[in-house]
Amino acid sequence: MSNLPASTYLSGCAPLFLLLLLHLAFARPLFPLPSKTKNEEKRPIQTFRPYNIAHRGSNGEIPEETADAYLRAIEEGADFVETDILASKDGALICFHDVTLDDTTDIAKHKEFANRRRTYEVEWFNVTGWFVVDFTLEELKRLRVKQRFSFRDQQYNGMFSIITFEEFISIALDADRTVGIYPEIKDPVFINKHVRWADGKKFEDKFVDTLLKYGYKGQYMSDNWMKQPLFIQSFAPTSIVHVSKLIDSPKVFLIDDISVRTQDTNQSYWEITSDDYLAYIGKYVVGLGPWKDTIVPAAENYLMPPSDLVARAHAHNLQVHPYTYRNENQFLHFNFHQDPYAEYDFWINTVGVDGMFTDFTGTLHRYQELTSPHRKDETANSLLVKISQMISAYEGI
Amino acid sequence: MYERERAQAWVVSSFDSRGSRPCKSARVVSSVKWRARHPEFDSRYRGLTYIPLEYSSRRNAYAYIALAVAAPPSTPPNPTVASTTIAPAENGTIPLYVHTHPPSPCSGDLLACRFVAAVFLAAVASRGVAARPLVAWGDDSDRAPLQTSRPFNIAHRGSNGELPEETAAAYARAIDEGADFIEADVEATKDGHLVCFHDTTLDDVTDVADHPEFASRRRTLEVQWANVTGFFITDFTLAELKTLRTKQRWDFRDKSHNGISPIITFEEFIDIALNAKRVVGIYPEMKNPVFMNKHVQWADGKKYEDKFIATLKKYGYGGKYMSPEWRAKPVFIQSFAPTSLVHAANLTDSPLVFLIDDVTVRTEDTNQSYDEITSGEYMDYMKKYVVGIGPWKDTVVPPTGDNQLATPTDLVAMAHARGLQVHPYTYRNENKFLHFNFRQDPYAEYDYWINGVGVDGLFTDFPASLRRFQEWTAKKQN
Numbered sequence: 023m024s025n026l027p028a029s030t031y032l033s034g035c036a037p038l039f040l041l042l043l044l045h046l047a048f049a050r051p052l053f054p055l056p057s058k059t060k061n062e063e064k065r066p067i068q069t070f071r072p073y074n075i076a077h078r079g080s081n082g083e084i085p086e087e088t089a090d091a092y093l094r095a096i097e098e099g100a101d102f103v104e105t106d107i108l109a110s111k112d113g114a115l116i117c118f119h120d121v122t123l124d125d126t127t128d129i130a131k132h133k134e135f136a137n138r139r140r141t142y143e144v145e146w147f148n149v150t151g152w153f154v155v156d157f158t159l160e161e162l163k164r165l166r167v168k169q170r171f172s173f174r175d176q177q178y179n180g181m182f183s184i185i186t187f188e189e190f191i192s193i194a195l196d197a198d199r200t201v202g203i204y205p206e207i208k209d210p211v212f213i214n215k216h217v218r219w220a221d222g223k224k225f226e227d228k229f230v231d232t233l234l235k236y237g238y239k240g241q242y243m244s245d246n247w248m249k250q251p252l253f254i255q256s257f258a259p260t261s262i263v264h265v266s267k268l269i270d271s272p273k274v275f276l277i278d279d280i281s282v283r284t285q286d287t288n289q290s291y292w293e294i295t296s297d298d299y300l301a302y303i304g305k306y307v308v309g310l311g312p313w314k315d316t317i318v319p320a321a322e323n324y325l326m327p328p329s330d331l332v333a334r335a336h337a338h339n340l341q342v343h344p345y346t347y348r349n350e351n352q353f354l355h356f357n358f359h360q361d362p363y364a365e366y367d368f369w370i371n372t373v374g375v376d377g378m379f380t381d382f383t384g385t386l387h388r389y390q391e392l393t394s395p396h397r398k399d400e401t402a403n404s405l406l407v408k409i410s411q412m413i414s415a416y417e418g419i
Numbered sequence: 420m421y422e423r424e425r426a427q428a429w430v431v432s433s434f435d436s437r438g439s440r441p442c443k444s445a446r447v448v449s450s451v452k453w454r455a456r457h458p459e460f461d462s463r464y465r466g467l468t469y470i471p472l473e474y475s476s477r478r479n480a481y482a483y484i485a486l487a488v489a490a491p492p493s494t495p496p497n498p499t500v501a502s503t504t505i506a507p508a509e510n511g512t513i514p515l516y517v518h519t520h521p522p523s524p525c526s527g528d529l530l531a532c533r534f535v536a537a538v539f540l541a542a543v544a545s546r547g548v549a550a551r552p553l554v555a556w557g558d559d560s561d562r563a564p565l566q567t568s569r570p571f572n573i574a575h576r577g578s579n580g581e582l583p584e585e586t587a588a589a590y591a592r593a594i595d596e597g598a599d600f601i602e603a604d605v606e607a608t609k610d611g612h613l614v615c616f617h618d619t620t621l622d623d624v625t626d627v628a629d630h631p632e633f634a635s636r637r638r639t640l641e642v643q644w645a646n647v648t649g650f651f652i653t654d655f656t657l658a659e660l661k662t663l664r665t666k667q668r669w670d671f672r673d674k675s676h677n678g679i680s681p682i683i684t685f686e687e688f689i690d691i692a693l694n695a696k697r698v699v700g701i702y703p704e705m706k707n708p709v710f711m712n713k714h715v716q717w718a719d720g721k722k723y724e725d726k727f728i729a730t731l732k733k734y735g736y737g738g739k740y741m742s743p744e745w746r747a748k749p750v751f752i753q754s755f756a757p758t759s760l761v762h763a764a765n766l767t768d769s770p771l772v773f774l775i776d777d778v779t780v781r782t783e784d785t786n787q788s789y790d791e792i793t794s795g796e797y798m799d800y801m802k803k804y805v806v807g808i809g810p811w812k813d814t815v816v817p818p819t820g821d822n823q824l825a826t827p828t829d830l831v832a833m834a835h836a837r838g839l840q841v842h843p844y845t846y847r848n849e850n851k852f853l854h855f856n857f858r859q860d861p862y863a864e865y866d867y868w869i870n871g872v873g874v875d876g877l878f879t880d881f882p883a884s885l886r887r888f889q890e891w892t893a894k895k896q897n
Contacts, residue, residue, distance in 0.1 A: 175855040349859040360848040392891040
């Protein structure tokens with residue numbers, strides 16, 4: 023039993039407590055972080071039905087391309103979370119769709135940036151506004167994101183900030199199941215014109231560097247791809263060809279409306295959807311991402327006979343991931359009677375697409391779960407039965 | 420006479436067992452007598468040419484009924500030919516080209532008309548039992564019964580998300596899409612006919628503005644405590660209303676059917692339900708009874724509610740909720756006016772539903788407030804007369820200022836505690852009608868109301884969507 027008074031006992035222990043405090047502050051947590059757990063433990067992505075691609079996150083509910091929008095999409099069952107990558111003035115890669123900040127941020131309220139409003143040419147047109155490439159990352163982080171469409175939920179306006187490409191990747195890797203990413207090399211011609219990187223690298227190089235840093239690689243359906251699924255997308259064919267030399271992950275060639283020409287090669291819709299071109303680009307990509315109203319055009323808000331784009335793409339062994347599916351009735355053609363599930367039914371079962379970019383991940387997930395749920399008890403035997411049934415249909419021919 | 424008279428009057432025409440025989444003028448002349456004996460046919464087929472064929476009385480069979488006449492063909496057949504030719508058409512009906520020799524004293528229509536009829540020849544004439552249709556329409560027991568295991572899918576004004584409301588096309592579409600009940604608002608015309616129409620004015624859903632002959636009838640009347648200006652339905656006879664054409668009410672819905680369908684009568688609405696291939700219930704509303712009784716008088720001194728119930732009884736609707744008679748012909752009678760419901764309860768034992776409007780609206784007959792008619796005491800009183808309530812859904816679960824759901828009221832619990840069903844209105848797919856909690860997903864709304872709130876029926880503008888939701892989630896449970 024010590025005869026020392028309490029105060030000296032305590033003062034003697036002070037350095038020990040200080041050391042303990044420092045140790046605790048710098049030690050890592052005792053439990054492993056989700057992104058550090060073995061990937062085999064995570065539920066894999068489904069590959070038996072069309073991919074549910076959360077277009078800019080669950081942006082029907084939460085402002086687009088924010089951490090919360092992506093977290094909500096993952097919660098709602100997305101197979102992939104999609105984003106558009108642009109670059110800031112100081113070369114940081116950020117998740118943002120427009121080249122201007124006007125429509126989805128509170129930039130107009132920031133008086134200190136009022137003098138940066140200007141006009142540039144973007145993809146053959148003049149655009150006026152506050153350009154992403156005129157702001158450093160730190161400045162962009164001061165802004166707050168808002169919901170683009172006035173008819174969607176405004177309650178999260180002003181709460182969230184713009185996130186970086188790396189933050190986006192972390193969200194996907196930290197999920198408790200395997201979630202793929204679907205980043206876009208967005209407006210590469212514009213970005214390369216306005217942003218320079220110190221090491222002489224270009225936008226596409228920096229884009230791929232980030233992916234490689236987080237361990238993304240491997241061809242479509244390879245083991246590594248199944249653990250970290252990835253599709254790289256772009257409207258610019260030369261960017262796709264360029265990154266093909268740097269990374270072997272699957273790429274998707276995006277196709278805009280019939281009136282729009284490609285930003286780098288100035289080619290028309292008809293040229294880039296011709297058979298020869300599909301054969302050429304098919305060497306670099308695994309699929310196409312067309313605007314859905316070019317696959318099945320509409321007149322007076324009724325569907326017209328479909329074009330043959332899906333059939334030809336499939337003939338070239340290319341997947342088709344059209345964009346973008348939205349629940350609001352102003353985006354639904356009358357054939358669907360204002361029912362988004364009817365639209366999903368048509369595109370999945372009648373047109374036969376392989377993935378869909380949707381603003382409403384929850385709705386698409388609910389549709390797929392109700393009509394084509396995971397088959398838990400499919401055994402090899404039942405598959406054999408199905409195969410024999412298919413063959414027997416041809417017997418006697 | 421014939422209990423199972425169907426819409427469009429597919430008719431039986433009598434022929435003797437030898438087959439064809441000429442329809443001679445004598446039969447046509449007798450049409451006047453026959454018409455006098457069957458006044459209900461007269462009013463039903465007003466506007467259609469019909470010629471009854473009276474068989475010989477020695478056969479001991481009524482052997483006649485009116486023929487609904489389709490549009491005359493462009494080239495009239497040779498009037499001197501004296502024979503009937505019968506050849507089956509693709510859809511199984513038998514067109515009759517009837518020629519008379521010499522030409523009948525009847526109108527030119529007779530000569531030039533093509534009659535479409537389901538005809539059974541031999542077996543028919545020998546039957547000889549009165550008050551039974553000559554044609555076997557098919558047993559009622561063959562028809563799939565009404566489902567009663569899950570909340571009712573009530574097609575509000577028909578499938579009016581797709582087609583103009585309360586038209587035959589909208590109701591037919593709703594039945595195709597799987598609705599359990601088709602709903603209509605019944606109002607009265609100037610000459611006392613009951614028609615299916617929602618508004619008291621014709622302005623919003625018809626082309627009355629394009630009819631210069633009616634231009635002078637626009638006026639202002641008081642409807643449910645407020646002044647309304649327009650072309651009032653009670654200022655038009657049925658014949659005049661039938662010259663109008665309906666249009667889609669909402670700007671953002673499909674307008675390709677505008678100007679095609681006319682307004683239909685209550686009886687035509689009932690025919691559509693009874694003619695369906697499965698058992699489909701009807702859900703008619705005694706609409707604006709105070710206004711109707713004020714502006715329309717019936718010759719026999721009867722009131723609007725009496726006429727309404729009489730029409731239902733004429734078609735054999737009756738029986739308590741879930742009784743065998745009710746299951747064969749399901750019906751719910753609805754109204755916002757409690758005194759009309761009490762009056763109806765004295766005339767029929769069909770189930771009644773008490774509709775409740777928004778919190779600011781007072782009842783049109785008793786001038787009571789929302790709080791009064793949703794109180795426990797009032798529900799105990801109404802429980803003696805009705806089997807359920809039909810509230811506006813935003814009073815059951817009110818929305819906040821920024822379009823989110825606020826805390827639900829206890830209205831459903833109070834109703835269920837008294838054994839009253841709850842059928843809220845109205846569910847619509849368009850995102851402007853969906854509160855943000857549902858993420859612009861109409862199926863999320865159905866999920867919440869069916870599984871969260873626990874309602875017993877839903878008035879929807881989109882019966883196809885509700886049907887799909889119920890079918891898919893039922894499969895999932897299995």
